Amino acid sequence: MNATSAALFEKFSKLKTxxxxxxxxxxxxxxxxPEIEIKVDACFLSNPYATELFLKYFKKELLDTGEINNVLEFYPSQNNEIASLVGQHLKIDPSRIFIGNGATExxxxxxxxxxxxxxxxxxxxxxxxxxxxxPHTEVVYYELKKEDNFTVNPDEYIAFVTKHKPDSIVLINPNNPDGGYIPHKELIRIVEELSWVPTIIIDESFIHFAFENSSLALPSIASLIDQYPNLHIVKSMSKDxxxxxxxxxxxxxxAEKVSYLLDRGFLWNSSGLAEYFFRLYTRKDFILEYEEVRKxxxxxSLFFVTELNRIPKMRVYPTKANFVLIEILNGQTSDEIATELLLTYGIYARNCSDKKGLYGQFIRVATRYKDENEYIIRSLRTIFR
Amino acid sequence: MNATSAALFEKFSKLKTxxxxxxxxxxxxxxxxPEIEIKVDACFLSNPYATELFLKYFKKELLDTGEINNVLEFYPSQNNEIASLVGQHLKIDPSRIFIGNGATExxxxxxxxxxxxxxxxxxxxxxxxxxxxxPHTEVVYYELKKEDNFTVNPDEYIAFVTKHKPDSIVLINPNNPDGGYIPHKELIRIVEELSWVPTIIIDESFIHFAFENSSLALPSIASLIDQYPNLHIVKSMSKDxxxxxxxxxxxxxxAEKVSYLLDRGFLWNSSGLAEYFFRLYTRKDFILEYEEVRKxxxxxSLFFVTELNRIPKMRVYPTKANFVLIEILNGQTSDEIATELLLTYGIYARNCSDKKGLYGQFIRVATRYKDENEYIIRSLRTIFR
Structure with missing residues (x-):
């Protein structure tokens, strides 16, 4: 690393901290x-074709009409009203829907x-x-093992939960940052056997990228919410x-938890643009086009992962999300590889050195546009040559 | 009220509920x-000239450049980074700034x-x-009296607080929905004498519309935060x-309360557009132009209130905000007047019938564009003729 690179690396490390x-x-x-030229943001877990689709509607319906002015100037609708639209679209009782300012909220x-x-x-x-x-909540970690490709073993997991008797559990499906997927039937078995856990959180933020058959149908568990009253499903819209x-x-x-939240806040937590997006999301014309770009x-992404798999001295973990977790096996650290990708190739990948429960050197790389994926593949091939 | 009006009224009442x-x-x-044509949204407490100014920058810097696409597609910066900009602008230690998804959050x-x-x-x-x-918090109400024009009497207020020994108090200045204003010196006295109250919340969401001299300088208490460590200042940006x-x-x-919040959430609670606005807010070129439209x-607004004051059979309470609280004295109810304004004149005013602590018939009317204000005045003149 020369002096310029070292200085950039130090500056970048500080931002990361x-x-x-x-x-x-x-x-x-x-x-x-500003001295870094970022060519591909592969840190960012998002479908760029869906962005284009949204921008098409946004331009036609908000910009060309001037309606954007109203969207920025006036108060958006309240939480329960947007929930009502989303519930109707999902065919789920709207009193069970809680709208958030991003899944993080x-x-x-x-x-x-x-x-x-x-x-x-x-x-x-x-x-x-x-x-x-x-502060009063104890967090118990269940370690997914790299030897098992970070997948959840239902029997072991059920035994672990039964032993620890928590009031809450979380399953991210597909999981972030590894992309590991719990098949629908196994997830149902876990939820059934652990029905005594009051709060079962299933985070389906990446579910639009998962599939169980070649028609790529969306395998969400949301439709089973009436059968399993302890389910708490979390959904980000940012990625898909x-x-x-x-x-x-x-x-x-x-429903009583939605009421609890709305009675104490979360009043205008959607912006005007978020409301516009949610209204779009419930429209057939938009969803039909969306399904095409999703598939x-x-x-x-499947092609991208297949090609990445062929690069030596790195291990690509099986994924059903729109990103891959890569273990670096050429003796370099993830700090080194992430910095080289950024400074030499302009590729912004996720350095996973701060991720709890990852033992080894890992980076996470997202699928982007086809040509961007190809550029990532070429760059990694050069690095791991 | 004819049958159509009655049906509309019922529908509107349901939305209100x-x-x-x-x-x-x-x-x-x-x-x-959709059957109602709204000509003036006087429910909405917002400076339309400031909206125009924002839209001018928005068009030039985000739309014309195509930068809007990035603002919608990518993650915005985290809370502490936006806080850092705002703190520098306000000349307040950034570790004391907490950025919210609207003042409501x-x-x-x-x-x-x-x-x-x-x-x-x-x-x-x-x-x-x-x-x-x-649920564990007891709310004690201090009633502002219409006989006193809803203003806070410092001696009475200090005595009331001293008697009840709360851990928290709130002063909205100017107050919503009446526009009542606590002069800077009186507010300082209250804050000094009540310095034993751990959490003193001063909501300055309407402070940009207040003034104490003819140069219309902004009378915020924010610069005194170092002298009075218990101050918790709340600021909406929606209105001004x-x-x-x-x-x-x-x-x-x-600062320790900001850390407490950020350590437990509020990570990406600003949207890309909110971040753009906050960056604009800290720029001299924008603020110079903004000061003109503020004044x-x-x-x-001053002219609007002066004219409203001359209409008989209604009382306009003194205000230093961008709205007026009007008491109806012609024997009609606020439901009747608000409905007549909406259905006959297309003016959407705030019916205050649900406002705790208002005894009588009240509506709240916001200042909008000059011609809209004139239309409101003409309409109210006709109603109260």
Whole structure:
């Protein structure tokens, strides 16, 4: 590493430290480190074709009409009204829908209000599930093993939960940061056998990228919410719909928990643009087009992962999400590889050195546009040559 | 009221009930009651000239450049980074700034985390200050009297607080919904004499419309935060900057309370557009232009209130905000007047029949554009003829 690179690396490390258990955003990077040219943001877990689709509607319906002015100027609708639209679309009782300012707010609301003395969190994980815990909550970690490809073994997991008797558990499906997937039938078995756990959180933020058959049908557990009253389903809209900047998410909760939250806040927590997105999300014309870009993106992701798998000296873990966890096996550290990717290739990948429960050197790389994926593959091939 | 009007009235009343202690939003009204033509939204407390100014920058910097796509697609910066900008702008230690998804989220965060056993809330008020209270918090109401023009009498207030020994108090200055203003010197005296109260919340959401001299300088108490460590300042940006749809607000809190909140959530609670607004807010070029529209709007508001004062059979309470509380003295109810304004004149005013602590028939009317103000005046003149 030369002096310039070393200085850049130090600056970048500082930004990373300030971002806590997350990566600095692209905006932060651009403003704080204008000397770096970022060609591919592979840190960012988002379907770019869905972004294009959203922007098409946004341009036609808000920009070209001037309606954007009203969206920015006036108060958006209240939580329960947007929930009513989303519930109708999902064919789920609207009184069970809680609209969030991004899934992060939904996670926060659940962790602060409904998780009591003990929660079991599988690691590696999305850090807010443990970092948002209140002081009186004990967090017990269930370690997913790399030898098992980070997948959940239902029998072992059920035995672990039964032994620890928590009031809350979390399963992210597919899991972040490894992409590990619990098949629908296994998930049902876990939920049935653990029906005595009061708060079962299933985070389906990446479920739009998962599939169990070649028609790529969406394998969500949301339709079973009436059978399993303890289910608390968390859903981000940032990744599948490519609109992280708008902040949209929701939860499907027991109706009395939605009331509990709405009686004490979360009044105007959707922006005007978030409301516009949710209204779009419930429209048939939009969803029909969306299904096409969802499947296109999954297909390209499959190809991307297949190619990554062929690169030597790194291990690509099996994924049903729109990203892959890569273990570095050439003797370099994830700090080194992430820095080389950023400074030499302009590829912003997620350095997983801060991820609890990952033993080894790992980076996470997201699927983006086809040509961006190809560029990532070429760059990694050169690095691991 | 004829049959059509009665049906519309019933439908409108139902929307109002669903909106709780608030008014249905303009979007809700438009979608649910397309048969009503709303000419002036005087329910909405916002400077339209500031909206125009924001839209000018928005168009030039985000739309014309295509940068809007990035704002919608990518994750915004985290809370502490936006706080750092706002702190520098306000010349306040950034570790004391907490950025909120609208002031409502800020109020919620304070009420849920820092208000303990007892809070004193002046009524009439902005309802979240009592409705968001957790079950273990006792809310004690201090009634502002219409005989006193709803102003706070410092001696009486200090005696009341001293008697009740709360851990938290709230002063909205200027107050919503009456516009009553506590002069800077009196507020300082209250804060000094009540320095034993751990959590003193001063809501300055309407402070940009207040003034104490003819240069219309902004009389905020924020600069005194170092002298009075118990101050918790709440600031909405929706009203003064005319951007309610974006959801922007902040608080100035003791640094350890900001850390407490950020350690447990509020990670990505600003949208990309909120971040854009906050960056704009800290720029000299924008603020110079903003000061002009702020003063223009105040001047027009002064004229509006002066003219309203001349209409018989209604009482206009003294205000230093961008709205007036009007008491109806012609024998009609606020339901009747608000409905007549909406259905006959297309003027959406705030029916205050649900406002705790208002004894009598009240509506609240906001200042809007000059010609809209004139239309409101003409309409009220006709009604109260």
């Amino acid at each position: 300030n971002a806590g258990n997350h990566s600095p955003s692209l905006t932060t990077l651009k403003v704080q480190m 939904v996670v926060q609301a659940i962790i602060h209000n409904f998780v009591k003395d003990k929660i079991i969190v599988n690691i590696p994980t999305f850090s807010p599930y443990y970092s948002f815990a209140l 719909f490519g609109i992280a900047g708008i902040r949209c998410g929701y939860a499907i909760l027991p 296109k993106y999954i297909t390209e | 669903n909106a709780g202690n608030h008014s249905p939003s303009l979007t809700t009204l438009k979608v649910q009651m 800020v109020v919620q965060a304070i009420i849920h985390n820092f208000v303990k056993d007892k809070i004193i809330v002046n009524i009439p008020t902005f309802s979240p200050y009592y409705s968001f209270a957790l 900057f005319g951007i309610a749809g974006i959801r922007c607000g902040y608080a100035i809190l003791p 223009k709007y105040i001047t027009e």
